[in-house]
Amino acid sequence: xxxxxxxxxxxxxxxxxxxxxxxxxxxxxxxxxxxxxxxxxxxxxxxxxxxxxxxxxxxxxxxxxxxxxxxxxxxxxxxxxxxxxxxxxxxxxxxxxxxxxxxxxxxxxxxxxxxxxxxxxxxxxxxxxxxxxxxxxxxxxxxxxxxxxxxxxxxxxxxxxxxxxxxxxxxxxxxxxxxxxxxxxxxxxxxxxxxxxxxxxxxxxxxxxxxxxxxxxxxxxxxxxxxxxxxxxxxxxxxxxxxxxxxxxxxxxxxxxxxxxxxxxxxxxxxxxxxxxxxxxxxxxxxxxxxxxxxxxxxxxxxxxxxxxxxxxxxxxxxxxxxxxxxxxxxxxxxxxxxxxxxxxxxxxxxxxxxxxxxxxxxxxxxxxxxxxxxxxxxxxxxxxxxxxxxxxxxxxxxxxxxxxxxxxxxxxxxxxxxxxxxxxxxxxxxxxxxxxxxxxxxxxxxxxxxxxxxxxxxxxxxxxxxxxxxxxxxxxxxxxxxxxxxxxxxxxxxxxxxxxxxxxxxxxxxxxxxxxxxxxxxxxxxxxxxxxxxxxxxxxxxxxxxxxxxxxxxxxxxxxxxxxxxxxxxxxxxxxxxxxxxxxxxxxxxxxxxxxxxxxxxxxxxxxxxxxxxxxxxxxxxxxxxxxxxxxxxxxxxxxxxxxxxxxxxxx
Numbered sequence: 001x002x003x004x005x006x007x008x009x010x011x012x013x014x015x016x017x018x019x020x021x022x023x024x025x026x027x028x029x030x031x032x033x034x035x036x037x038x039x040x041x042x043x044x045x046x047x048x049x050x051x052x053x054x055x056x057x058x059x060x061x062x063x064x065x066x067x068x069x070x071x072x073x074x075x076x077x078x079x080x081x082x083x084x085x086x087x088x089x090x091x092x093x094x095x096x097x098x099x100x101x102x103x104x105x106x107x108x109x110x111x112x113x114x115x116x117x118x119x120x121x122x123x124x125x126x127x128x129x130x131x132x133x134x135x136x137x138x139x140x141x142x143x144x145x146x147x148x149x150x151x152x153x154x155x156x157x158x159x160x161x162x163x164x165x166x167x168x169x170x171x172x173x174x175x176x177x178x179x180x181x182x183x184x185x186x187x188x189x190x191x192x193x194x195x196x197x198x199x200x201x202x203x204x205x206x207x208x209x210x211x212x213x214x215x216x217x218x219x220x221x222x223x224x225x226x227x228x229x230x231x232x233x234x235x236x237x238x239x240x241x242x243x244x245x246x247x248x249x250x251x252x253x254x255x256x257x258x259x260x261x262x263x264x265x266x267x268x269x270x271x272x273x274x275x276x277x278x279x280x281x282x283x284x285x286x287x288x289x290x291x292x293x294x295x296x297x298x299x300x301x302x303x304x305x306x307x308x309x310x311x312x313x314x315x316x317x318x319x320x321x322x323x324x325x326x327x328x329x330x331x332x333x334x335x336x337x338x339x340x341x342x343x344x345x346x347x348x349x350x351x352x353x354x355x356x357x358x359x360x361x362x363x364x365x366x367x368x369x370x371x372x373x374x375x376x377x378x379x380x381x382x383x384x385x386x387x388x389x390x391x392x393x394x395x396x397x398x399x400x401x402x403x404x405x406x407x408x409x410x411x412x413x414x415x416x417x418x419x420x421x422x423x424x425x426x427x428x429x430x431x432x433x434x435x436x437x438x439x440x441x442x443x444x445x446x447x448x449x450x451x452x453x454x455x456x457x458x459x460x461x462x463x464x465x466x467x468x469x470x471x472x473x474x475x476x477x478x479x480x481x482x483x484x485x486x487x488x489x490x491x492x493x494x495x496x497x498x499x500x501x502x503x504x505x506x507x508x509x510x511x512x513x514x515x516x517x518x519x520x521x522x523x524x525x526x527x528x529x530x531x532x533x534x535x536x537x538x539x540x541x542x543x544x545x546x547x548x549x550x551x552x553x554x555x556x557x558x559x560x561x562x563x564x565x566x567x568x569x570x571x572x573x574x575x576x577x578x579x580x581x582x583x584x585x586x587x588x589x590x591x592x593x594x595x596x597x598x599x600x601x602x603x604x605x606x607x608x609x610x611x612x613x614x615x616x617x618x619x620x621x622x623x624x625x626x627x628x629x630x631x632x633x634x635x636x637x638x639x640x641x642x643x644x645x646x647x648x649x650x651x652x653x
Contacts, residue, residue, distance in 0.1 A: 079362035080402030083435030094283035106417035135175035160274030175254030184286035190279035197272030203229025212245020230275035293406030307389030309372035318365030348383035406435035471527035553614030560609035
């Protein structure tokens, strides 16, 4: 948006005259004739006129000139950023064929008498496929895998799936044809009913999937487990994250999920004997896809051209989100009713007289056509084509949205704007985050000098970090370093670590939010390829995340609500140990900074109703999901690593 010009003194001629007349009774009460015919009033108006001339000249400097200079170098107000979240679609019943939910499907919050519905739109199509179980394996040590399918075909064998008794690390693996990322699966398990020693409501089991982005096993979101820890017939509902990828195990390539025995914690009871599974069947009952706070407006007429240069047209709704392919201005050709697509540009500096170019201000929604400039020699030059008089203009489609209003809470996106076959209901399991208001004028004035001091090219490490954040709003942080290790094959290259924006703040961040998605990687790569030196080899990667769990005892003040205090402590810990909003200054946990016990004491002790703190333990979670207690007073991070929260355990006494 063009920078708004402030008025340093907005008093008009009449304002000055009225102010002087109001002071007459105070200083000269004997002056009672205030009509315009009075000579004194004539003198007031004369000096008011002269003062207005001075105010006009004063309003030209200095802030006004500064703002106009920023406009000349291309500074514009940044549009608002839209919030994003994951939307879960649940089917009425399992289907025999794939169900496709188109990109751009609109979902919304519930409209109330005091608030309009907030609309989100899915960013890519979602295909909910029919799962096909290909392999069933068991492993005792994650080194050797045995085929368990013959046992399912002959239930009379009654072969246990784990060692007898089971040990931590024993696993039961299910491999499926194709890619089941973002699917909701319902597993129907037929188990041999027997007493196996565990608490059916809290068995030492972990359902996991293979994360292709982080190259490790991660926990799936377990909605329900009706088997009581594989102790009876029942159903298990799993939400497979978006970062799931097919992988080869024991020369068998498939999308894998596994059920693994874990170490017992707290009051958990271990297995006394191994469960036995007699049958497995799997169906898809839903899927999830990322959605953005946006609403689409299609085929909006803008009016007709008057044939003059520099015409402007304003869209009916704004602010606009960045335009996608196909979202552009169309101008009527010589054939009535036939339109030609024009190209959006940042400026007309490189436009020729016949180029079909236009600019679009995302904040104000103003569309500008090419100007006509008179050169110093007197000749006139056109920058961009001028539509002939009477030609109609229209905008194919555009999306509006953004702002903090889009940061809705979890389970609030429950309305479909249009019905979809086979879909029963929708929701968002996590709150939407990332929405921010448009840039203010004061912020733009501060940003102006940094643009002059910085290079539009990627040369220094600071340039790479700044340009990576400019490439897409989905980048929260970036860190650039020069790779010097000759043994990793990247020596001499620029290593750029990207931290994506994350919607989860008050809980463990799901692995699909930690991973560097393909569209973010592509956006940053393409943006920097246009600005880096051609001889520089650039490597984009996600940080090495170190999950940590805090286990502590908190003693509450008398007459305080222990449940609310526990929630407050957990929320503070999740926010403090967060890659994008955590750390001592709230801008994200610093790279490679250790975590000290004193940090935990400081965060928790600042919470109201905390009397004092008891035992505090730090537990690091390794790549296999195993807990490794921290024996020192601090947790050190390897080079390039970033801290994130695992599940914290808070006991309030």
